[in-house]
Amino acid sequence: MSKQTTTEKKLIDNNPVSTFSPSPDRFHGDWEFPVAIHEYNFTDINIHSIRWHWHDEIELLFVDYGEVEVLADNISIIAKKGQVVFINQNVLHSIQVTENCNKPKFRSLILHPSFLFGYGKTLMDANYAVPLVENSQLKCKLFDRLQGKDFLILDCITELLDLLTEKK
Numbered sequence: 001m002s003k004q005t006t007t008e009k010k011l012i013d014n015n016p017v018s019t020f021s022p023s024p025d026r027f028h029g030d031w032e033f034p035v036a037i038h039e040y041n042f043t044d045i046n047i048h049s050i051r052w053h054w055h056d057e058i059e060l061l062f063v064d065y066g067e068v069e070v071l072a073d074n075i076s077i078i079a080k081k082g083q084v085v086f087i088n089q090n091v092l093h094s095i096q097v098t099e100n101c102n103k104p105k106f107r108s109l110i111l112h113p114s115f116l117f118g119y120g121k122t123l124m125d126a127n128y129a130v131p132l133v134e135n136s137q138l139k140c141k142l143f144d145r146l147q148g149k150d151f152l153i154l155d156c157i158t159e160l161l162d163l164l165t166e167k168k
Helices: 003-012 113-117 123-133 150-167
Strands: 035-041 049-053 058-065 067-072 075-080 084-087 093-097 105-111 140-143
Touching (some): 058 067, 105 113, 113 123, 140 150
Antiparallel strands (some): 035 105, 049 093, 058 105, 067 093
């Protein structure tokens, strides 16, 4: 069986015990604090994937243990412990366990760009948020501490995630 066939089988598996399906029409957080943190510990439950979905927010998926496969449109990224996957807003994506690790743990930080850049037509929004979220070529990106200056971004993401997790 080819890898693509195996992945397709996982995607069409309708077993509610083995998959989780977030609602694509749900706003994460609220207008005052447009941020949500989801913690997934596949070691405690029998879940093998998070089904295809999308949302208006960007997502930063931080792998705490093991590895996961992030599928976004026609892109496949294997993310391991300590790596972060950026998923742009409105990108259809799913998350699968890998054959190498069937019990991963990861956190997903889902935030609206307004959390970083404010609402409305600001200079920050025009110069940073709009080019990022409207870039049709940027579906998702893996950040790895060993790649170039990715460690700077990872340190910021990790600190933000830790601060927000403490406030939960």
